[in-house]
Amino acid sequence: MNASIISMEITQMRMISTTLLGKIPAISNDSKYTINNFEDISPSKVTRYESVTSTSAMKSTTAKANTGPLPTMKGASKRLEDKLCCLLGWSRTSSMKSPRCGHTASVLQNGKVLVVGGRDDNHTFASAELYDPITKTWTWTGNMTNARYLHTASVLPNGKVLVTGGVNNVDDCMNTVELYDPSSETWSAIASMKEKRVNHTATLMIDGNILVVGGHNGNKAISTTELFRSSKNGWEAARKMNNNRRMHRASGLLNGNILITGGQSVSKIFNAVELYNSTTNNWGNTKQMAMARIQHTASLMSDSNVLIAGGNGDKGVEKSVELFLPSKNRCTALRPMTIGRFTHTAVTLKDDTVLVVGGQNREGILNHTELYNPTDNKWSDAGTMAYHRKDHTTCLLLDGTVLVAGGQNFNAVLNSAELYGS
Numbered sequence: 001m002n003a004s005i006i007s008m009e010i011t012q013m014r015m016i017s018t019t020l021l022g023k024i025p026a027i028s029n030d031s032k033y034t035i036n037n038f039e040d041i042s043p044s045k046v047t048r049y050e051s052v053t054s055t056s057a058m059k060s061t062t063a064k065a066n067t068g069p070l071p072t073m074k075g076a077s078k079r080l081e082d083k084l085c086c087l088l089g090w091s092r093t094s095s096m097k098s099p100r101c102g103h104t105a106s107v108l109q110n111g112k113v114l115v116v117g118g119r120d121d122n123h124t125f126a127s128a129e130l131y132d133p134i135t136k137t138w139t140w141t142g143n144m145t146n147a148r149y150l151h152t153a154s155v156l157p158n159g160k161v162l163v164t165g166g167v168n169n170v171d172d173c174m175n176t177v178e179l180y181d182p183s184s185e186t187w188s189a190i191a192s193m194k195e196k197r198v199n200h201t202a203t204l205m206i207d208g209n210i211l212v213v214g215g216h217n218g219n220k221a222i223s224t225t226e227l228f229r230s231s232k233n234g235w236e237a238a239r240k241m242n243n244n245r246r247m248h249r250a251s252g253l254l255n256g257n258i259l260i261t262g263g264q265s266v267s268k269i270f271n272a273v274e275l276y277n278s279t280t281n282n283w284g285n286t287k288q289m290a291m292a293r294i295q296h297t298a299s300l301m302s303d304s305n306v307l308i309a310g311g312n313g314d315k316g317v318e319k320s321v322e323l324f325l326p327s328k329n330r331c332t333a334l335r336p337m338t339i340g341r342f343t344h345t346a347v348t349l350k351d352d353t354v355l356v357v358g359g360q361n362r363e364g365i366l367n368h369t370e371l372y373n374p375t376d377n378k379w380s381d382a383g384t385m386a387y388h389r390k391d392h393t394t395c396l397l398l399d400g401t402v403l404v405a406g407g408q409n410f411n412a413v414l415n416s417a418e419l420y421g422s
Contacts, residue, residue, distance in 0.1 A: 089383045090369075091419050093136045093403070097129050099415035101408045102149035105393035108182050109159045113395060113403055114141070116163060116180070119149045120413040124169040128180070128187075131405070131417070133397050138417075141185045144178050152202035154210050156230050159183075164212060164228075165197040173198045173218035179233070191234050193226055201250035202228075203258050205278055211238065211258055213276075214245045221246040221265045225276075239281050241274055249298035251306045253326055261308055261324070262293040269294055269313055273324070273331065287330035291320050297346035298324075299354045307334075307354050307372060312342040317361045321372070335377050338370055345394035347402055355382055355420060357404055358389040365390050365409050369420070385418050 096115060103118025103125075113131040117124070126147040129138050144163065151166025151174075161180040168174050173196040178187050193212065200215025210228040214221065221244040226235050241260065248263025248270070258276040262269070271292040275284050289308065296311025296318070306324040308331065310317075319340035322331040337356065344359025344366070354372040358365070367389065369382040385404065392407025392414070402420035406413070 089420050090385055091422050092386060093417050093419050093422075094138055095417055096131075096138050096405060096415040097140060098125065098127060099413040100125060100149075100406045101391040101413050103393060103406055104151060104153035104163070105395045105403070105405055106153045106155050106161050107395050107397060108155065108161070110182065111398045112182075113397070113405075114153070114161055114180065114182070115393070115405060116153050116161075117144065117148045117151055117166065118406065123147075124149055124167070130185075131403065133399065133401065133403070142180070142187050144187050145189050146174065146176050146178065148174060148176075150198045152200065152212070154202045154204055156204070156210070157208040158230070162202070162210060162228060164193060164202055164210075165200060165215065167198050173216065177228075177235075193235055194237060195222065195224055195226070197222070199246035201248065201260075203250045203252045205252060205258070206256045207278070211250075211276065211278075213250055213258070213260060214241060214248060214263065216246045220244065221263075239276075239283055241283050242285060243270060243272055243274065245270060247294040249296060249308075251298045251300050251324075253300070253306075254304040255326065257326070259298070259306055259324060259326075261289065261298050261306070262296055262311060264294045275329070286324075289322050289331050290333055291315070291318055291322070293318055295342040297344060297356065299346045299348045301348055301354070301374065302352050305374075307346070307348075307374075309337060309346060309354075309356055309372075310341045310344060310359065316340075317342055335379060337372075338379055338381070339366065339368055341366060343390040345392060345404070347394050347396050349396065349402070349421070350400045355394075355402060357394050357402075357420075358385065358392060358407065360390045364388070382420070387414055387416050387418070389414065 099120050100118030104116045106114045108114055115129045124147040126144040128141050130141045131138050147169040148166035152164050154162045159182055163178045165174050175193040175196040177190050177192055179190050180187050196217045197215035200212055202210050202212045208230045212226045223241040223244045225238040227238045228235055244265045245263030249261050251259040256278045260274040269292040271289040273286045275286050291313050293311030293313045297309050299307045304326050308322045317340040319337040321334040321336055323334050324331050340361045341359035344356055346354055346356045348354050357369045365388040367385040371380050371382040388409040389407035392404055394404050397403055401422045405417040
């Protein structure tokens with residue numbers, strides 16, 4: 001990819017900071033891929049936010065082979081292909097009704113999966129879908145009042161789903177909040193957050209309330225936090241973090257505290273770690289991560305340790321892995337992943353192994369997956385998905401199967417879905 005193409009894309013997308021550009025690894029001149037490390041979606045206000053890459057910006061580029069699904073086969077060949085996928089741990093399931101990325105996926109108490117919002121290359125969605133793991137089919141459910149993507153979705157103890165913030169269909173950051181009732185399959189608008197937010201986190205606390213942390217308010221990264229009181233369906237301000245940050249990750253620990261890792265202010269990518277004490281409503285700093293990172297994953301394990309994997313940082317795309325130890329209030333380095341990646345997803349399986357799925361790196365958008373085993377501190381190949389994906393969702397179903405849905409590859413926003421471990 002030559003320098004003129006890079007310059008044109010940056011100009012079109014109006015990137016917010018030349019300093020920030022210096023923090024993201026450049027793509028080599030001989031690369032055949034167009035990688036937008038900011039994941040911006042359109043030449044508009046949304047370029048201030050972590051988002052998804054405009055597929056229209058990539059359609060004119062030359063992509064390496066196999067960026068789409070596996071070749072279509074018929075008859076015995078098709079059956080052989082499906083058997084091979086199953087042997088590698090992956091199998092196909094029915095596709096969503098609509099292609100989408102930047103959406104959310106939440107496992108409901110009845111075992112179904114609620115997929116909400118997101119967007120394709122042209123539209124932002126208010127629609128929602130339900131996946132039934134028994135029939136392996138998707139059905140429409142009620143629409144939200146507001147179309148949005150890059151929002152959060154949290155399942156409350158009463159089974160309802162709280163959706164906060166995000167970006168709307170005119171690329172404005174939002175503070176609106178909606179509540180989904182699975183029993184009636186309807187949405188209701190409730191009290192808005194005190195501040196507009198995108199690239200924020202929303203974490204279920206052990207008392208059933210939700211702590212919303214940081215993000216971007218349309219002008220800058222913020223340090224403010226808000227607490228959603230489930231009993232009142234209302235918001236109250238909580239104590240600010242020590243750092244403004246967006247694109248961070250939040251993990252609710254078993255002791256009730258909430259761990260915040262990584263993220264970014266205007267130009268600084270953080271290795272700083274903060275810990276919210278839910279009893280005192282105070283923030284404290286812990287020892288820093290070895291690597292600054294954004295767009296990483298932070299997976300809670302059964303012993304309350306948190307596996308922090310990959311991301312984008314000062315030194316480029318990371319394959320480094322760290323483990324946060326609440327008992328020692330610090331991170332320790334682990335064996336790295338086999339492939340560096342960011343914008344991937346990760347989920348802790350029932351046997352406490354951690355499955356890392358897709359994402360992207362300097363080589364392109366990935367269909368590769370790998371599995372971390374905490375028993376021997378080793379990574380192993382978990383097979384390849386049929387589709388290369390970033391900006392997808394991954395969730396653990398009640399039967400232990402993993403559902404991966406949507407996202408995008410180099411050519412399109414996806415509606416396909418795949419299962420791991422079925």
